[in-house]
Every structure is written in C-alpha cells, then in structure tokens.
Amino acid sequence: MIVEPGELLAAINSPDDLKKLSEDQLVQVSQELRQFIIDSVSIYGGHFGASLGVVELTVALHYVFNTPYDQLVWDVGHQAYGHKILTGRRDRFPTNRRYGGMSGFPKRKESEYDAFGVGHSSTSIGAALGMAVASDYKGEKDRQHIAVIGDGAMTAGMAFEALNHAGVANSNLLVILNDNCMSIDPNVGALKEYLTDITTSRTYNKVRDELWNVLGKLSKFGPNPQQIARKVESAMKATLMKQSNLFEALNFRYFGPVDGHDVQHLATILEDLKHIPGPKILHCVTTKGKGYALAEKDQTLWHAPGLFDKITGEIHKKTYDQPQPPKYQDVFGHTMVELAKENDKVIGVTPAMPSGCSLNIMMKAMPDRAFDVGIAEQHAVVFSAGLATQGLVPFCNIYSSFMQRAYDQVLHDVALQNLNVVFCLDRAGFAGADGPTHHGCYDIAFMRCIPNMVVSAPMNEEELRNLMYTAQLPDMGPFSIRYPRGEGVMPEWRMPFKKIAVGTGRVVREGEGVAILSIGHIGNYAVKATAQLAAEGLSVGHFDMRFAKPLDEEMLAAALSKYKAIVTVEDGCLQGGFGAAILEFMADHGYSVPMKRLGIPDRVVEHGTQDELYKECGFDAAGIAAAVREMHGKVAAKATVQSVIL
Numbered sequence: 001m002i003v004e005p006g007e008l009l010a011a012i013n014s015p016d017d018l019k020k021l022s023e024d025q026l027v028q029v030s031q032e033l034r035q036f037i038i039d040s041v042s043i044y045g046g047h048f049g050a051s052l053g054v055v056e057l058t059v060a061l062h063y064v065f066n067t068p069y070d071q072l073v074w075d076v077g078h079q080a081y082g083h084k085i086l087t088g089r090r091d092r093f094p095t096n097r098r099y100g101g102m103s104g105f106p107k108r109k110e111s112e113y114d115a116f117g118v119g120h121s122s123t124s125i126g127a128a129l130g131m132a133v134a135s136d137y138k139g140e141k142d143r144q145h146i147a148v149i150g151d152g153a154m155t156a157g158m159a160f161e162a163l164n165h166a167g168v169a170n171s172n173l174l175v176i177l178n179d180n181c182m183s184i185d186p187n188v189g190a191l192k193e194y195l196t197d198i199t200t201s202r203t204y205n206k207v208r209d210e211l212w213n214v215l216g217k218l219s220k221f222g223p224n225p226q227q228i229a230r231k232v233e234s235a236m237k238a239t240l241m242k243q244s245n246l247f248e249a250l251n252f253r254y255f256g257p258v259d260g261h262d263v264q265h266l267a268t269i270l271e272d273l274k275h276i277p278g279p280k281i282l283h284c285v286t287t288k289g290k291g292y293a294l295a296e297k298d299q300t301l302w303h304a305p306g307l308f309d310k311i312t313g314e315i316h317k318k319t320y321d322q323p324q325p326p327k328y329q330d331v332f333g334h335t336m337v338e339l340a341k342e343n344d345k346v347i348g349v350t351p352a353m354p355s356g357c358s359l360n361i362m363m364k365a366m367p368d369r370a371f372d373v374g375i376a377e378q379h380a381v382v383f384s385a386g387l388a389t390q391g392l393v394p395f396c397n398i399y400s401s402f403m404q405r406a407y408d409q410v411l412h413d414v415a416l417q418n419l420n421v422v423f424c425l426d427r428a429g430f431a432g433a434d435g436p437t438h439h440g441c442y443d444i445a446f447m448r449c450i451p452n453m454v455v456s457a458p459m460n461e462e463e464l465r466n467l468m469y470t471a472q473l474p475d476m477g478p479f480s481i482r483y484p485r486g487e488g489v490m491p492e493w494r495m496p497f498k499k500i501a502v503g504t505g506r507v508v509r510e511g512e513g514v515a516i517l518s519i520g521h522i523g524n525y526a527v528k529a530t531a532q533l534a535a536e537g538l539s540v541g542h543f544d545m546r547f548a549k550p551l552d553e554e555m556l557a558a559a560l561s562k563y564k565a566i567v568t569v570e571d572g573c574l575q576g577g578f579g580a581a582i583l584e585f586m587a588d589h590g591y592s593v594p595m596k597r598l599g600i601p602d603r604v605v606e607h608g609t610q611d612e613l614y615k616e617c618g619f620d621a622a623g624i625a626a627a628v629r630e631m632h633g634k635v636a637a638k639a640t641v642q643s644v645i646l
C-alpha cells in the first residue's frame with residue numbers, strides 16, 4: 001500500500017519547496033506531514049511518538065534555515081522522520097529501516113541534509129559545536145549550526161561537556177531543547193525537575209512574554225544583528241538575568257519556554273534567533289506523540305509501537321496456539337525480582353532503558369531496589385561500582401552498543417578494583433532494524449581483554465537465569481552476561497536456580513569429524529544446522545561454550561584432540577571475539593586443527609531483520625551448515641592426501 005501525501009506535502013521535494021509556502025500554509029503542511037508519518041509508521045513500523053512531537057519544529061527549521069548549508073544535527077535521530085520526508089526522501093519512506101532501504105536515523109551517506117550520523121544520544125551539541133568552530137576557522141560567518149536535543153538526551157554527561165565548551169567558544173550555535181518531559185520512559189532526575197520548574201514558573205513566563213515582545217518589535221526593523229543583539233541584551237539584563245538560569249550560567253542566551261507546536265510562532269522566533277550571534281538555547285515545550293491521541297496518552301508504548309491500525313489504534317501482535325518462549329529481557333526482569341527476594345544485596349540499575357531491558361518489572365515490585373539513572377551509561381557503571389564497594393551486588397543492565405560509552409568506567413572503576421558488578425548486556429549481536437549504531441557487535445571483544453572480567457552468554461532462558469544466579473554469588477568480581485534482542489527458545493523457563501561453574505561449557509551433541517563451538521543464543525542456529533546435517537548423514541559435534549572468558553580449557557582440549565576440524569559461531573565481531581579466543585588457546589597450547597570462524601565481519605553491517613543479517617554474514621543455520629560441510633570436505637581431502645602419501 002502506498003501512502004499518499006497531502007496536497008501541500010506532495011509538492012515538497014526539498015526544503016526549497018517548503019520555503020515557497022506562506023507562513024499561513026505552515027499549519028496545513030504540518031498537519032499533512034503529521035498525517036503522513038502516522039500513515040507510514042502504522043504500515044511500515046519504526047519510531048513514532050518522537051517524530052510526531054517535532055513536526056512543527058521540523059517544518060519551522062527547514063522553512064527558516066538554509067539547510068543543508070546551515071547544519072542541522074538531530075540528537076539520537078529517532079525523531080527525524082519529518083526531516084527525512086521534507087528533504088527528498090518521502091517516496092523512499094516505505095523502505096525505512098528495511099533491509100537495503102533507508103536508515104531509521106540520519107546518516108551522512110544517505111543525504112546531504114543529514115549533517116551528522118546519529119543513533120546514540122547526546123552527541124548533537126558537541127557535533128554542532130565542532131561544525132560551528134570549523135565555520136569560524138573557515139570564515140563562514142553566515143553559517144548556522146543547530147542541535148536539536150531532547151530533554152532525555154540532555155541528561156547525559158556528554159551534553160553538558162559540550163555546553164561547557166560551547167559557553168566559552170563563542171561560536172554560532174543554536175541548541176533547541178525539545179522538552180516533552182519524556183525519555184522512552186518518563187524522564188528522570190533533577191534536570192527534568194528544573195526544566196519543569198522553568199516551564200511552569202510564573203516569573204519565567206512573564207520574562208518570556210516581555211522578551212518576545214521586544215524581539216517581535218525588533219524584527220520589523222529588519223535583521224540588524226548588532227542592534228538586535230544590544231536590545232535583546234538589555235531586555236535580558238532587565239528581565240531574564242534577574243533570575244538564575246542554568247544555561248545562562250554557562251554563557252548561553254536562554255530563550256523560552258515556547259510552545260513547540262505553534263509553527264508560525266516558531267518560524268518567527270527562529271528567524272529572530274538567526275541574527276543573535278554566539279551560543280543560544282531555545283527551550284521548546286512539546287508533547288511526545290502529538291496529534292495521535294493514543295500516543296499522547298501512553299507515550300512509552302508508542303515510542304516504537306510496531307505496526308498498528310491507525311484508525312482503531314490496535315497494535316498488531318502475532319497470535320499463537322502454543323505458549324511461546326519469552327523475550328530474554330523479560331527473563332532478566334523477572335529473574336531480578338526472584339534474586340532480589342533471595343538476596344537482599346541485589347540491586348538493579350539501568351540508564352534510561354527500564355522498559356527496554358524490563359528492569360521496570362523490578363522497579364514496580366521493589367522501587368527502592370532498582371534505579372533508572374537517565375541516559376547516563378558512564379554514571380550507571382560508576383554508580384554500580386560505588387554500590388559494590390559497600391557489599392551490594394548491582395546488576396547494571398546496558399544495551400551492548402550503549403555500553404561502548406562506558407568502557408573506561410568498566411575498566412577503571414569496576415575491573416581494576418575487582419568489584420562484583422554484574423553487567424547484563426541486552427541487545428547483544430544484531431539489533432535488527434535500528435542498524436549499525438545499535439548492533440551489539442563488539443562486547444565480547446572489548447570485555448574479553450579486561451582483567452578480572454568474566455565474559456558469558458546464555459544459549460537459552462535457563463542458562464540466563466543460572467548465569468545471573470551464579471554472578472551474584474559471593475566474590476564473583478566483574479561478570480558480564482550478554483544476550484540478544486528478542487525471544488529465547490524455552491516456553492517453560494522458570495526452573496530452580498543452579499550454579500554454573502565459571503568457565504564451563506556443555507556438550508549439546510557428540511559427533512565425528514567436525515565440531516561446532518558456539519557461544520550464546522546463536523548456538524540455537526547451530527542446533528538447526530546440526531539437525532539438517534544429520535539428515536544428510538553428516539556427523540557433527542556441538543559445544544555450547546557459555547564463557548568466552550575464562551574458556552573451558554578442559555572441554556576445549558578434549559574437543560581439539562577428538563575432532564579433525566572446528567567451526568566457531570558467535571553473533572559478535574570476529575576481530576578479538578570468541579573465535580579469536582579459541583585461536584589464541586590453540587596457539588598457546590600447540591593445537592593446529594583446521595578451523596573456520598563464523599561471526600560478524602570487519603565492516604559496517606547495515607540494518608535489516610536479525611535473520612536477514614545472520615544470513616548476510618553467513619551464520620544463519622544454512623551458513624553454519626555450509627561451513628561444517630566445507631570443513632568436512634577439507635578433512636576428507638586431507639585424509640585422502642595422507643593415505644596417498646602413506
């Protein structure tokens with residue numbers, strides 16, 4: 001089904017077309033853009049509420065600024081659908097987030113309008129500042145640099161590092177704070193409370209009105225930057241500066257709060273701000289999900305709802321006759337509550353992903369034992385380290401790709417002090433439609449080289465529970481457990497806890513000739529492959545190694561002595577990953593068994609479904625089976641050569 005744009009939107013193939021509209025038409029084009037997003041996301045999926053919330057802002061920004069010459073940086077980028085649609089990608093929108101299609105996030109190689117590649121939060125201010133300083137350097141005085149950042153993304157240290165720098169750089173930077181009081185879940189922390197205070201404070205609203213009166217009058221005299229700047233300065237001194245303001249304290253000119261859904265007013269304000277040099281921040285108040293009642297009401301559910309019926313609001317879910325395996329994240333969430341009931345030292349920590357990682361189950365059941373610390377991965381790890389120094393056992397759940405941001409903290413604050421922090425790395429392996437910014441490719445490699453760190457991955461729900469149980473036992477030190485997005489394989493999974501001896505694997509299948517060594521959930525694809533191979537009459541052994549560090553050396557030694565060739569399988573990067581660990585073991589212990597490593601190659605793997613990406617990289621069941629056949633072929637060829645020589 002093709003989504004038809006409205007009358008005005010149909011004529012917009014670039015922001016130049018938008019600029020031909022009158023200010024009065026901006027309201028209609030915003031409505032059409034909103035409808036187009038609703039129509040499209042309901043059919044094709046993707047992020048929803050965030051883009052609806054910035055429709056007016058998006059229209060106003062492209063109406064006023066000279067993009068792509070002016071640099072517009074979207075933070076995270078999950079709210080940039082309107083931006084993509086207005087910048088020549090409306091017709092490609094049905095391919096959004098699909099294999100081979102356009103990316104769900106701004107991406108430099110996709111469009112000149114995508115000034116900066118995003119996906120992880122809180123980078124926009126730093127990147128836009130870099131661009132602004134580069135413009136200063138090149139003498140491009142007329143160039144504008146705009147960062148659009150949400151209130152959730154603003155909680156991250158990186159955003160403040162950039163504000164801190166921008167406040168003294170004196171470059172031409174406009175930060176637009178899109179404040180909808182929401183992260184994916186309700187936003188948390190003192191900053192959120194501060195922003196709410198500003199938004200509701202009577203003094204601030206009075207100040208705002210006075211300031212915009214001044215600006216309104218000034219804009220009639222035309223854009224004389226010095227004159228405007230002077231008058232705004234005196235207006236601010238007389239009013240705004242009387243009240244302390246966090247952003248003002250950092251040398252930013254603070255404007256707002258303004259209604260982020262009044263597109264004409266936004267266009268006027270942005271036009272005025274164009275003529276005010278230096279760092280400035282415009283605080284816009286918006287509603288996440290604006291214009292789709294259900295999304296406004298349950299903003300977390302409608303952050304990325306999946307496909308839905310846009311008329312009834314029914315979210316399409318597959319139905320099954322049989323009980324289905326749970327998502328790994330839910331096994332984590334429920335198991336946390338069980339462990340916390342047994343062990344009063346167990347604490348849960350998440351940086352802004354309570355519903356994403358299902359720690360919300362524990363937050364609801366035991367509110368004083370589980371913490372959402374906001375988008376603050378580094379802090380989540382150091383906070384966990386602090387808890388651990390006091391004998392508590394924090395389970396710090398961070399998506400694998402977001403953990404990249406907290407690497408130093410894992411190393412410096414946890415591992416060097418050998419603290420018992422359990423890292424649960426959700427979304428390990430391919431994230432799917434979110435693509436390369438979100439794929440969790442690197443954690444085995446980056447965790448494996450850290451001293452004291454245990455690196456483990458369950459092949460099913462039972463192993464996840466038992467690894468979690470094991471990790472909270474006394475004196476375990478730093479312990480990482482990785483698992484993928486989506487469901488496991490065991491509909492019945494709530495069995496009693498059993499300790500898994502650290503560094504031990506298990507035999508899944510005995511065979512002859514070739515053995516598969518797998519780690520984690522991807523081992524289930526190896527199970528499918530071995531079943532297929534058995535049907536063909538090819539024998540193969542299979543070991544679920546469970547730990548990339550420490551390796552089960554006894555099991556490995558036995559396997560390497562018995563089998564003539566090895567295939568390793570991991571849903572992580574080949575460079576430095578699990579297969580590389582096996583290679584190191586072989587080199588260190590003098591084994592020279594032919595080996596093939598399957599995993600994520602050393603290149604950027606784009607977006608698609610997880611299965612499409614496994615297939616592309618050759619470690620879906622068919623790829624694993626093909627690798628085993630190839631190794632059997634090599635073994636047979638070698639045997640023939642040897643018999644000829646003999």
Ligand SMILES: Cc1ncc(C[n+]2csc(CCOP(=O)(O)OP(=O)(O)O)c2C)c(N)n1
Binds near residue numbers: 153351377
């Ligand atoms: C470093 C990092 N941590 C977590 C996320 C997951 N994440 C994506 S959007 C989002 C909420 C962002 O809230 P906000 O910036 O206020 O934008 P809104 O969705 O409200 O428009 C989170 C937590 C991320 N993309 N990057």
Ligand SMILES: CC(=O)[C@@H](O)[C@H](O)COP(=O)(O)O
Binds near residue numbers: 076485
């Ligand atoms: C934009 C972003 O970072 C999140 O919304 C992310 O897409 C969530 O991923 P999951 O859907 O796997 O929780």
Ligand SMILES: [Mg+2]
Binds near residue numbers: 181
């Ligand atoms: Mg928000």
